[in-house]
Amino acid sequence: MAESSVVVAIDGPSGTGKSSTSKAVATRLSLGFLDTGAQYRAMTWWMLANGVDVNDPAAVAAVCDKPLIASGTDPKAPTITVDGADVSGPIRSSEVTAAVSAVSAVPEVRARITALQRAIAAEEPGGIVVEGRDIGTTVLPAADVKIFLTASPEARAARRSAELRVKAAAEVAATREALVKRDTADSTRSTSPLAKADDAVEVDTTELTLAQVVECVVTLVEERKRRER
Ligand SMILES: Nc1ncnc2c1ncn2[C@@H]1O[C@H](COP(=O)(O)OP(=O)(O)OP(=O)(O)O)[C@@H](O)[C@H]1O
Numbered sequence: 001m002a003e004s005s006v007v008v009a010i011d012g013p014s015g016t017g018k019s020s021t022s023k024a025v026a027t028r029l030s031l032g033f034l035d036t037g038a039q040y041r042a043m044t045w046w047m048l049a050n051g052v053d054v055n056d057p058a059a060v061a062a063v064c065d066k067p068l069i070a071s072g073t074d075p076k077a078p079t080i081t082v083d084g085a086d087v088s089g090p091i092r093s094s095e096v097t098a099a100v101s102a103v104s105a106v107p108e109v110r111a112r113i114t115a116l117q118r119a120i121a122a123e124e125p126g127g128i129v130v131e132g133r134d135i136g137t138t139v140l141p142a143a144d145v146k147i148f149l150t151a152s153p154e155a156r157a158a159r160r161s162a163e164l165r166v167k168a169a170a171e172v173a174a175t176r177e178a179l180v181k182r183d184t185a186d187s188t189r190s191t192s193p194l195a196k197a198d199d200a201v202e203v204d205t206t207e208l209t210l211a212q213v214v215e216c217v218v219t220l221v222e223e224r225k226r227r228e229r
């Protein structure tokens with residue numbers, strides 16, 4: 001690890017705080033930030049916009065090299081574009097969220113997006129925080145620091161519901177069900193499933209505030225940098 005450069009991989013299930021933590025850690029340590037879920041969402045958005053049957057892996061594989069997906073890595077203002085158009089809003093729609101696990105399970109999609117992620121990480125000379133599901137296991141197995149965030153399904157559903165301003169008990173329960181369903185699909189696909197790398201540090205965020213999680217990760221990164229000196 002070069003003195004001034006550090007690569008941090010943050011993985012975990014949905015709603016565990018990967019994006020919020022990664023952005024804050026990257027800002028604190030002046031590193032780049034990459035939201036890899038946004039890239040799978042961008043691919044999914046393009047498939048839906050172009051009438052591709054997302055439940056047909058062969059159809060998805062046949063066209064997944066067509067959209068030009070680009071990510072900006074400033075943690076204070078990350079961007080995601082498809083063929084030059086800003087898709088940061090549309091990729092968060094419920095249609096995209098419901099379809100993304102099917103698209104991200106297609107090996108050809110993963111091969112293309114993994115190559116893109118590695119290229120982006122390599123272009124950040126000062127280092128980067130990359131968050132997703134398979135960063136520590138597959139995309140950047142030599143990352144300097146690997147974190148696997150977890151939280152109970154109840155805590156995650158409560159966080160996501162607060163974000164979406166959902167209050168009714170039935171809607172919170174539906175949010176919980178949707179999170180668990182996506183985690184199950186992401187953990188059981190055959191190519192590069194959601195998994196903790198053997199050398200990742202697991203942080204259960206259920207009872208922690210976001211500030212506490214950020215502090216914990218910054219401490220782990222700084223300890224690693226000290227060991228390297
Ligand atoms: N430790 C925490 N305590 C309370 N709320 C948190 C905590 N961490 C994150 N949050 C909130 O939970 C919500 C989900 O966080 P975030 O989007 O960072 O999770 P994620 O793991 O990246 O989710 P996804 O994988 O679905 O994109 C956000 O509203 C965020 O502000």
Ligand SMILES: Nc1ccn([C@@H]2O[C@H](COP(=O)(O)O)[C@@H](O)[C@H]2O)c(=O)n1
Nearest residue numbers: 036037038040100101104132133134186
């Ligand atoms: N490294 C990754 C990151 C994400 N995915 C897939 O994208 C979906 C959306 O991710 P969010 O973080 O935006 O919720 C996720 O459910 C996975 O299907 C992935 O496969 N690998």
